[in-house]
Amino acid sequence: xxxxxxxxxxxxxxxxxxxxxxxxxxxxxxxxxxxxxxxxxxxxxxxxxxxxxxxxxxxxxxxxxxxxxxxxxxxxxxxxxxxxxxxxxxxxxxxxxxxxxxxxxxxxxxxxxxxxxxxxxxxxxxxxxxxxxxxxxxxxxxxxxxxxxxxxxxxxxxxxxxxxxxxxxxxxxxxxxxxxxxxxxxxxxxxxxxxxxxxxxxxxxxxxxxxxxxxxxxxxxxxxxxxxxxxxxxxxxxxxxxxxxxxxxxxxxxxxxxxxxxxxxxxxxxxxxxxxxxxxxxxxxxxxxxxxxxxxxxxxxxxxxxxxxxxxxxxxxxxxxxxxxxxxxxxxxxxxxxxxxxxxxxxxxxxxxxxxxxxxxxxxxxxxxxxxxxxxxxxxxxx
Numbered sequence: 152x153x154x155x156x157x158x159x160x161x162x163x164x165x166x167x168x169x170x171x172x173x174x175x176x177x178x179x180x181x182x183x184x185x186x187x188x189x190x191x192x193x194x195x196x197x198x199x200x201x202x203x204x205x206x207x208x209x210x211x212x213x214x215x216x217x218x219x220x221x222x223x224x225x226x227x228x229x230x231x232x233x234x235x236x237x238x239x240x241x242x243x244x245x246x247x248x249x250x251x252x253x254x255x256x257x258x259x260x261x262x263x264x265x266x267x268x269x270x271x272x273x274x275x276x277x278x279x280x281x282x283x284x285x286x287x288x289x290x291x292x293x294x295x296x297x298x299x300x301x302x303x304x305x306x307x308x309x310x311x312x313x314x315x316x317x318x319x320x321x322x323x324x325x326x327x328x329x330x331x332x333x334x335x336x337x338x339x340x341x342x343x344x345x346x347x348x349x350x351x352x353x354x355x356x357x358x359x360x361x362x363x364x365x366x367x368x369x370x371x372x373x374x375x376x377x378x379x380x381x382x383x384x385x386x387x388x389x390x391x392x393x394x395x396x397x398x399x400x401x402x403x404x405x406x407x408x409x410x411x412x413x414x415x416x417x418x419x420x421x422x423x424x425x426x427x428x429x430x431x432x433x434x435x436x437x438x439x440x441x442x443x444x445x446x447x448x449x450x451x452x453x454x455x456x457x458x459x460x461x462x463x464x465x466x467x468x469x470x471x472x473x474x475x476x477x478x479x480x481x482x483x484x485x486x487x488x489x490x491x492x493x494x495x496x497x498x499x500x501x502x503x504x505x506x507x508x509x510x511x512x513x514x515x516x517x518x519x520x521x522x523x524x525x526x527x528x529x530x531x532x533x534x
Contacts, residue, residue, distance in 0.1 A: 154187075155187075155231065155232070155233055155425065156187050156188070156189075156229050156231070156232040156233070157187065157188045157189070157232065157233050157235060157425060157426055157427070158188075158189050158191075158224065158227060158228065158232050158233070158234050158235065159179075159182055159188065159189070159190050159191070159234075159235040159236075159237070159426060160190075160191045160192075160193075160220050160223075160224065160234070160235070160236050160237065160246070160249070161175050161176070161178060161179040161182075161190065161191065161192045161193070161237045161238075162175065162192075162193050162195060162216065162220065162236070162237065162238040162239075162242040162243075162245045162246045162249070163175045163176060163192070163193060163194050163195040163238070163239055163240075163242045164195050164238075164239040164240025164241055164242040164243070164319075164401060164403075171402075171403040172402065172403065173239050173398075173401055173402040173403045174239060174316050174400075174401055174402035174410055174413065174414040174417070175192075175237055175238060175239045175242060175316070175401070175402070176192070176402075177402060177414060178237055178314075178414065178417070178418055178421075178428075179192045179237075181418070181428045181429055181430060181432075182426065182427075182428055182429070183427040183428060183429050185427075188426070188427055189227055191220060191223050191224075191227075193216055193219065193220060193242070195216065195240075195241065195242045195245070213241065213244070213245055213248065213340070214271070216242075216245045217245055217248050217249050217252055217271075217340075218267055218271060220245075220249050221249060221252060221253070221258075221267065222267055224253075224258060225258060225259050225260075225261060225267075226261065228258055228308070233311035233312070233424075233425060234253075234308070234309075234310050234311050234312070235311060235312040235313075235314070235421060235424075235426050236249060236250055236310060236312070236313050236314070237313075237314045237315065237417075237421075238315045238316070238318070239315070239316040239317065239401035239402070240316070240317060240318075240319045240397065240401055241319050243315035243316060243317065243318035243319070243353075243401075244318050244319060244320055244340075244342060244367060246313065246315055247313065247315065247318060247342035247367075248340040248341065248342055250310045250313055250342075250345075250348060251340065251341025251342055251343070251345070252271075252274055252341070253308065253310055254282075254310065254341070254345040254348065255274060255282045255283065255341055255345075256270055256273065256274055256282070256283055256301070256305060257283035257301070257305035257306050257307045257308065258305060258306050258308050259304060259305050259306075260304050260305070260306065263300070263304035263305070264300055264304065265297065265300050265301060265304060265305070269297070270301075270305075273297065273301075274341075277341075281298060283301060283302075283305050283306075283307045284307050286298055286301060286302040287302070287307070309348070309349055310348050310349065311349050311350065311424065311425075312349065312350045312351070312420075312421060312424050312426070313348060313350070313351040313352070314351075314352050314417040314420060314421055315352075315353050315354070316353075316354045316400055316401035316402070316413060316417070317354065317355055317356050317359070317364075317366060317397050317400045317401050318342070318353060318355075318366055318367045318368075319364050319365070319366065319367065319397070320342065320365065320366070320367030342367060343369065343370065343371075344369050344371075344383070344388065344483065346380065349387070350387050350388070350420070350424050351369065351387070351388045351389075352388070352389050352390075352391070352416075352417055352420045353368065353369060353389070353390040353391070354391055354393055354400055354401075354413035354416060354417055355368070355390060355391065355392050355393065355400065355466075356392075356393065356395050356396055356397050356399060356400040356401075356466075357392050357393065357394060357395070357466065357468065357491065357503055357505065357506060358394065358395050358396050358399070358443050358503055359395075359396045359397040359400075359446060359466060360396075360446070360447040360463040360464050360465065361397070361446060361447050361450060361455065361459075361464060362459065362462075362464035363455075364397055364446075365464070365466070366466060368390055368470075368482050368483070368485070369388070369390060369482070369483045370480050370481065370482055370483060371383075371480070371481055371483055372475075372478045372479070372480055373478055373479045373480075373481065374477060374478045375477055375478060375479065376477075383483055383484060385484050385486075385525075385533060386534075388483055388484050389484050389486055389533075390482065390483065390484060390485050390486065391413075391416065391485075391486045391487070391488050391523070392468060392485070392486070392487045392488060392491060392526070393409070393412055393413045393416075393488050393490065393491065394409055394412075394438075394439075394443065394488075394490055394491050394494045394501075395409040395410070395443050395444070396443060396444045396445070396446040396447075397446055398410075398444065398446065399443060399444055400413050401413075402414060404444055407441065407444075408434075408435055408437055408438045408441035409438060409441045409443065411432055411434055411435070411438065412434065412438055412488065412490050413488075414432050415431075415432040415433075415434060416488070418431070418432055419431075438490060438494075439490065439493050439494045439497045439498060440497070440498070443501075447463060465503070465504050465505040465508075466505055467505060468485075468487070468505050468506060468508075468509040468526055469485060469509050469512070469513070469526035469527055470482050470485070485525070485526035485527065486523055486524065486525055486526055486533050487509075487523065487524055487525075487526055487529075488523055489521060489522045489523045491506065491517070492517050492518065492520040492521060492522075493521075495517045495518045496518045509526065510529075513528075513529050515529045
């Protein structure tokens with residue numbers, strides 16, 4: 152593995168900075184830096200002076216975050232290098248958008264006649280334009296000048312690894328004084344997995360109750376007729392639930408043992424696929440007793456709770472497939488970490504409604520489970 156160049160990009164969440172010590176920042180700090188392993192870090196949107204509110208509430212800056220990371224990658228990529236992308240919160244959404252940008256448009260060669268601005272405008276058009284892989288099968292005589300240049304000056308490279316903590320897809324909390332800003336403005340961002348995304352892992356928070364922080368899980372659309380892709384192997388793609396609120400899983404709270412568990416999990420996954428860290432994360436063994444933060448009550452000093460009339464949101468676990476008429480939508484490889492069931496057993500006050508509902512649907516007592524299990528079938532143990 153040492154002769155294969157590795158390039159790791161770390162994209163942090165909204166309003167985070169180095170003082171927050173998120174799991175993204177910690178993973179970046181533990182990542183070995185060498186000529187064979189390069190690292191890029193961005194603190195994320197809403198972290199610079201003047202854009203704290205705009206970036207945090209509305210996702211303004213996500214486009215620039217994607218472009219900045221992409222431009223850095225253009226300058227540092229070498230043929231056959233393995234790309235690792237990490238992110239937390241809206242940084243996870245940005246990370247997945249970057250992977251989608253690369254999958255659809257490829258990676259430009261330095262000095263390309265196509266500018267980044269032009270390429271991103273093409274990306275915004277979505278399916279109205281050919282993907283980099285589709286262009287390979289079209290005769291040049293049938294292509295526009297832009298298509299010809301993209302075919303010649305861009306490379307269809309795979310994203311080797313995606314590791315994200317609690318992807319938040321909603322790009323903003325609706326506010327009456329900013330009706331002109333909508334999540335529809337960002338609908339073109341491609342965050343689904345594609346066939347050239349090799350390995351992908353997602354750590355998710357069971358105990359996050361802000362509806363504005365709904366998680367964006369990887370899903371697949373399976374047509375009822377026609378060709379279908381084979382299911383992704385659990386060893387290659389996994390989305391795992393952990394104890395805690397949003398930042399208990401993505402990191403950022405002081406003295407938080409809970410964040411150690413999903414950090415260790417994703418770092419171990421990355422290491423197993425070739426990324427080199429200077430040291431490992433060791434658990435203390437007291438994680439089951441660590442307090443869970445009430446992010447719902449704490450947000451905006453309690454204002455969010457007032458605005459939402461105290462209505463808690465419970466994230467669904469083990470979502471059943473959805474019939475869309477011509478296709479079926481399913482969540483990809485959803486699992487529950489063993490630490491969740493340990494918490495249930497050791498803490499009599501830990502009875503989250505979404506986990507209890509999941510147990511009732513499957514006729515299982517979470518307290519009787521041990522080890523990691525499939526959310527679709529709790530009888531199925533996973534590594």
